[in-house]
Every structure is written in C-alpha cells, then in structure tokens.
Amino acid sequence: MIEIEQTGNHNLQQTGNHNLHEIPKTMRAWVHTRAGPARSVLQLRDEIPMPELPSQTSVLVRISHAALHPGESVMMNFIPFLFRKSPAVAETDFSGVIVNVGKDVPQTASTNLGSSRYFPPGTPVFGSIPVREHLKAGSGALAEYVAVEMNCIARKPDEVSFEEAAGLAVSGSTALTLIDEARLSQGQKVLVIGPCGGVGHFACQLARQAVMSDGLVLGICSSSKMNLAKRLGCDETLDYQSSPEQGGNSLVSSLVSRFGGDAEDNKFDVVIDSHGSQNLWHACPSFLKAGSDHPYVTVGPALQSYSVGGMLAVISRMLSNSSTPTWAGGVNREYNQITSFVTVDKLERLRKLAEEKKLRTHVGGVWEMEDALEVSQYVSSRFPSCYHVNALLT
Structure with a gap:
C-alpha cells in the first residue's frame, strides 16, 4: 500500500484523544470540480467547510492516513459532475480517530451490536466512504476530517498501525x-x-x-x-x-x-x-x-x-x-x-483477521498530503498493470 498521511498540528499519533473545542470550522482537502485525470483536476484547498454529522448514527473522524486505489481514478476520470456534488473530495479509504459522534452512536460495548461495535470519541478506526455518499455528498478521505455513518467503520486493532489499517477496507x-x-x-x-x-x-x-x-x-x-x-x-x-x-x-x-x-x-x-x-x-x-x-x-x-x-x-x-x-x-x-461492497460484516471480518495477525497490509510507501498529485499519478500509471500497490497519504 502507498499512503498519504496528515501532518501538522493534528497528527493523531501524537495528540491522541480530541475534545470538541479542538475541531476547526474549516479543513484542508484535495478536491475537484470536473472529471479528468488527477494531475489536471485535483486542487488542494485550505478552507473547505468542516463536514457535519449527517445523522445521529454518524461519526466525525480526524483522518490519519488515506489509501489510494485505482477505482477512485476510474470515478474521477469518467463520472461527470452532472451526477456528483461539487466540489468533490477525492478518495474513500481512511484510518483515523473519532472526534465527535451522533447521540445514537454506542459509547460502550453492547451484546446486541457485538463487543467491537461501540465508538466513543478517541476511538482509532478504519473504514471507507460508500460510493453513493462519495458521489452524492462529495465526501472523501483525502482531507483532514470525514463524517461517515458508523456502519462504514470498524475499530482499529491495537497492534495494527494507522498506515496498515487505512488500506484494509476496499x-x-x-x-x-x-x-x-x-x-x-x-x-x-x-x-x-x-x-x-x-x-x-x-x-x-x-x-x-x-x-x-x-x-x-x-x-x-x-x-x-x-x-x-x-x-x-x-x-x-x-x-x-x-x-x-x-x-x-x-x-x-x-x-x-x-x-x-x-x-x-x-x-x-x-x-x-x-x-x-x-x-x-x-x-x-x-x-x-x-x-x-x-x-x-x-x-x-x-x-x-x-x-x-x-x-x-x-x-x-x-x-x-x-x-x-x-x-x-x-x-x-x-x-x-465478482462485485464487492464494503459492509459491516466485511469490516469486522477484516478487523478480526488483522487483529489475529492472519492478514497484513503491505505498505509500499507513505507520502505527505501535499504530495497527493504525485501519488495519484503513480497509482494511475500502474492501474493497467496487475502489479500496482495501493497508495496511502498521510
């Protein structure tokens, strides 16, 4: 996997838990407003409005790492903005720490939902934004924050790094x-x-x-x-x-x-x-x-x-x-x-496999968020080949 990581004042691996007063009103994100290759359409903007919780069962995640995969390049190149919200934040897979939750998000373990399906603020997680929401709402992982439903995430195993976890979902x-x-x-x-x-x-x-x-x-x-x-x-x-x-x-x-x-x-x-x-x-x-x-x-x-x-x-x-x-x-x-979708069942299977050390993410490289264009071109150039590695941006 090649990843992009977030850096600066909000590095999750350094700051740990967040309180609501630390959440800014705007964030940085790589966005595009038209279809085309990343090098032609992606722009890094500093004043993107902070995403709001879409429902009482959603969470706000401060992103640590975003994983790039070729499916996003296909959507970016081929889906016109007649069918998606503008501006659109790029990419769908991420890892990070929850900083805010809706009132119906479980805060403690429940036998009804399973021992791992609770997400208080401060919980390290990994997940993926559904394609429907990625297109309809313009939400994406190549940003400092993302708001998603709790069924789009799973708890990050303690011994799995943020880099590894970001590449798991899709x-x-x-x-x-x-x-x-x-x-x-x-x-x-x-x-x-x-x-x-x-x-x-x-x-x-x-x-x-x-x-x-x-x-x-x-x-x-x-x-x-x-x-x-x-x-x-x-x-x-x-x-x-x-x-x-x-x-x-x-x-x-x-x-x-x-x-x-x-x-x-x-x-x-x-x-x-x-x-x-x-x-x-x-x-x-x-x-x-x-x-x-x-x-x-x-x-x-x-x-x-x-x-x-x-x-x-x-x-x-x-x-x-x-x-x-x-x-x-x-x-x-x-x-x-096959046709595959990221589901709660699959996220939990992946979490358990990673937790038991039966599944490891191979991280092929890590880039800074500012280098997203370089990495997007790298992934795109390898998509026609069967030997690409996914990319992680941090």
Missing part, C-alpha cells in the same frame, strides 16, 4: 469476496494472478490459509515481486512476462508444461485473478480443471487506458467472457466476475 473487502466465491478447501492447487497488488496481496494471504500447508499457491507476478509474493504465501512464482526457469518460455506455455496435459488431477483447482488477464482466461482450459467446482474468479477485465474507448473495451470483454457460449468461441470454464 481492497480487503474485494479480496474477501474473491476468496468466498473461490470456495477453496484444504489441499487444493490455486493460481493467484497478481499476488502483490492492492487486492491480490490480501487474496494471496487468504488463499494460503484456506488451502493450508498441503495445498499449493502459485503466484504470477513480476520478477521484482517474487520474494514478496512468497512472503505473502505463494509456494512458487512465475514471471508474468516470461519464465526464465523454463528456458524463457511464455507464461501460458510454462503453465501448460507444468499443470497441463490430459490428467485433470495435475491442473489447478481454482484460478483467482486479481488483475483481469484476458490471455490467461482464454488459455485456462489448458491448466484449470473443468466443472462448476473449479471457477475462474476475477475482478473483471483490466482497464488498459483512461479513455472512453478503454472503458467500452472493458465492458465488451465483460459481456463476452460471461456470456459467449463454447460453440461460438467462448471458454469452457466457469467465469465468476
């Missing part, structure tokens, strides 16, 4: 959905495409736990990420550009030579694609077992460019991958493109 929720749909079991062979990406590095860890020590997790990544992939749970790795240990063979050829052939038992049980590789989807009958119990689970085709043509190409591939029959040239395997 990428972690997407990884949970991938793993849920993969229906993994002990001893299976799993191919993970993009095991070091924002979503993929969570999915890789979860896949490792699901198949246990007698299963096999093979990751497809760049040669520079192979050591990281193995630390995340891969038993083996293949270079997505070529496979030197196979004499420079192409990726597909390397997979087929090792996991292909007529014997079904030699093939993978499941493919988890956190990138959206068209080539590997079309080639997967050569190395993925047949049948509904052996799905190709994916986040969907990768966007190759931030253009209308690029988006139309993605939509066309989505429809083709999911609906083209075999007799018309379709792939004879189950294609399962």
Whole structure:
C-alpha cells in the first residue's frame, strides 16, 4: 500500500484523544470540480467547510492516513459532475480517530451490536466512504476530517498501525469476496494472478490459509515481486512476462508444461485473478480443471487506458467472457466476475483477521498530503498493470 498521511498540528499519533473545542470550522482537502485525470483536476484547498454529522448514527473522524486505489481514478476520470456534488473530495479509504459522534452512536460495548461495535470519541478506526455518499455528498478521505455513518467503520486493532489499517477496507473487502466465491478447501492447487497488488496481496494471504500447508499457491507476478509474493504465501512464482526457469518460455506455455496435459488431477483447482488477464482466461482450459467446482474468479477485465474507448473495451470483454457460449468461441470454464461492497460484516471480518495477525497490509510507501498529485499519478500509471500497490497519504 502507498499512503498519504496528515501532518501538522493534528497528527493523531501524537495528540491522541480530541475534545470538541479542538475541531476547526474549516479543513484542508484535495478536491475537484470536473472529471479528468488527477494531475489536471485535483486542487488542494485550505478552507473547505468542516463536514457535519449527517445523522445521529454518524461519526466525525480526524483522518490519519488515506489509501489510494485505482477505482477512485476510474470515478474521477469518467463520472461527470452532472451526477456528483461539487466540489468533490477525492478518495474513500481512511484510518483515523473519532472526534465527535451522533447521540445514537454506542459509547460502550453492547451484546446486541457485538463487543467491537461501540465508538466513543478517541476511538482509532478504519473504514471507507460508500460510493453513493462519495458521489452524492462529495465526501472523501483525502482531507483532514470525514463524517461517515458508523456502519462504514470498524475499530482499529491495537497492534495494527494507522498506515496498515487505512488500506484494509476496499481492497480487503474485494479480496474477501474473491476468496468466498473461490470456495477453496484444504489441499487444493490455486493460481493467484497478481499476488502483490492492492487486492491480490490480501487474496494471496487468504488463499494460503484456506488451502493450508498441503495445498499449493502459485503466484504470477513480476520478477521484482517474487520474494514478496512468497512472503505473502505463494509456494512458487512465475514471471508474468516470461519464465526464465523454463528456458524463457511464455507464461501460458510454462503453465501448460507444468499443470497441463490430459490428467485433470495435475491442473489447478481454482484460478483467482486479481488483475483481469484476458490471455490467461482464454488459455485456462489448458491448466484449470473443468466443472462448476473449479471457477475462474476475477475482478473483471483490466482497464488498459483512461479513455472512453478503454472503458467500452472493458465492458465488451465483460459481456463476452460471461456470456459467449463454447460453440461460438467462448471458454469452457466457469467465469465468476465478482462485485464487492464494503459492509459491516466485511469490516469486522477484516478487523478480526488483522487483529489475529492472519492478514497484513503491505505498505509500499507513505507520502505527505501535499504530495497527493504525485501519488495519484503513480497509482494511475500502474492501474493497467496487475502489479500496482495501493497508495496511502498521510
């Protein structure tokens, strides 16, 4: 993960609890008033009005870190302001400390809500702004404060840093959905495409736990990420550009030579694609077992460019991958493109996994808030690749 952190007089890791008198009337935030790439539309403003609590079940969070992910770049580039509030604060994922709450927000643990669903001021939390509110209300995480409903946050585990917690919500929720749909079991062979990406590095860890020590997790990544992939749970790795240990063979050829052939038992049980590789989807009958119990689970085709043509190409591939029959040239395997949303259940699952040290956020870099444009360009430039890392701004 690459993050942007807040600095200055309100650094949460230094100040601890806040009282209401410390909350200013305005804040700094990166905003935009038209669609387009970050470098052209984002502006850092100093006098953005302090967000108000939208309801009695909402909280005001002083943001410590904001995590950047490619989905925000898609919205920023393609959604016109006819359909969103202006100015719009960028990004959705954050960590921070609660500084104010509505009167209906639980202040103490309750058996009805669960032992972790209480949020008095001073509580460290992580969470994500729902897309609907991000667009409708213009609220975002690339700011000093954010007001969200309490069902959009979870308590930050004590031994998890603000940097790590900020990257959990969207990428972690997407990884949970991938793993849920993969229906993994002990001893299976799993191919993970993009095991070091924002979503993929969570999915890789979860896949490792699901198949246990007698299963096999093979990751497809760049040669520079192979050591990281193995630390995340891969038993083996293949270079997505070529496979030197196979004499420079192409990726597909390397997979087929090792996991292909007529014997079904030699093939993978499941493919988890956190990138959206068209080539590997079309080639997967050569190395993925047949049948509904052996799905190709994916986040969907990768966007190759931030253009209308690029988006139309993605939509066309989505429809083709999911609906083209075999007799018309379709792939004879189950294609399962997921749709994922951040929910209370997923936030709590992520909190518990992180608390038990079963899920760790890989932080690829931390930037100051003033450097948001540089980081946004970094994330955007890596979105067409399956090996981007999410960004955190502090």
